[in-house]
C-alpha cells in the first residue's frame with residue numbers, strides 16, 4: 650500500500666508489512682529530511698484510515714526514511730499555499746482567515762487520524778524531530794528513540810503557536826507543565842535523555858536500526874494479543890484522558906457490555922488452561 654503525490658508521483662508515505670499484523674509507515678522525503686507538506690498530511694490521513702480499516706493490521710509503526718525522522722514543516726513547499734493565501738488581496742480578512750483554517754484543518758486531520766485510529770501507533774524516532782515532526786509523535790501511542798534523537802517544539806521560532814496538536818497533547822503526555830512551557834516558549838533542542846527524563850519518550854536505543862527493530866518487536870508483542878482488547882484499551886484510554894473518572898468508567902462498562910461477548914475472552918482462558926499461546930482472529 651503506497652500513497653503517491655498527485656503532483657510528482659513521489660511516494661510520500663511508504664507502507665509495508667514486515668511481520669504478521671504489523672504495518673510500517675515511513676515518511677518518505679529523505680532529501681528534505683522528511684519535511685512535511687500539506688499533500689503529505691493528506692496522504693497520511695488516507696494511509697492511516699486505510700490501515701484502520703484493514704482487518705489484518707493490528708499495530709502501526711511510524712518512522713522516517715533517511716538521515717532524520719522529520720525536520721518539521723517543509724519551509725519551501727509547505728508554507729507556500731499559506732503565504733499565497735495570506736497575501737491574496739482579493740479576499741477580505743474573514744475570507745482569508747477561513748481559507749487559512751482549511752489548510753490548518755488538513756494538517757490537524759493528518760495527525761488526528763493517528764490519534765483516533767483504534768490500532769496502537771508506535772513512533773520510532775531517530776536524529777531530527779522538529780516542529781510538526783514532534784507534533785506527529787505526540788499523536789502516537791508510544792514514542793521510542795535512538796540515542797542521537799533531538800527534538801524541538803520549534804513553532805514559536807517561525808512566528809506561530811504550535812497548532813497541530815502540541816498545545817493540546819504535550820501537557821497530557823508530560824506531567825511537568827513547567828518543562829512543557831519552557832520547551833514551547835524557548836524552542837530549544839532537547840536530546841533523547843532529556844526527553845526520557847520528562848516522559849516525552851519511553852525508551853532509548855543506541856542506533857536508528859535498533860530503535861526500529863525494537864519498535865517492530867514491541868508491535869509484534871502487542872499484535873499477538875486480542876485485537877478486541879487492545880483496540881478497546883486504546884479507545885478507552887483516549888476517552889478517559891478527556892473525561893471525568895465517572896464518565897470514563899461508564900464508557901468502559903458500556904464498551905465491555907458488548908466486547909466481553911467476543912470469543913477472545915474464552916480463547917484467552919482456554920489457552921491459559923491448555924498452556925498454549927492464544928490465537929485471535931482479525932477484527
Ligand SMILES: CC/C=C\C=C\CC(=O)SCCNC(=O)CCNC(=O)[C@H](O)C(C)(C)COP(=O)(O)OP(=O)(O)OC[C@H]1O[C@@H](n2cnc3c(N)ncnc32)[C@H](O)[C@@H]1OP(=O)(O)O
Pocket residue numbers: 680681682684717720721722723724725726752753756777779780781782803804807809812813
Ligand atoms: C500548519 C502549520 C504551519 C507551520 C508550522 C511550522 C512548525 C514547524 O515545523 S517549525 C520547524 C521548521 N523546520 C525547521 O526549522 C528545520 C529546518 N531544517 C534544518 O534546520 C536542517 O535542515 C536540519 C533538520 C537541522 C538538518 O540539517 P543538515 O543535516 O545539515 O541537513 P541540511 O543540509 O540542512 O538538509 C538537507 C536538505 O533538506 C532540506 N530541508 C531540511 N529541512 C527542511 C525543511 N523543514 N523544509 C524544507 N527543506 C528542508 C534542506 O534544505 C536540504 O536541501 P538541499 O536541497 O540539499 O540544500
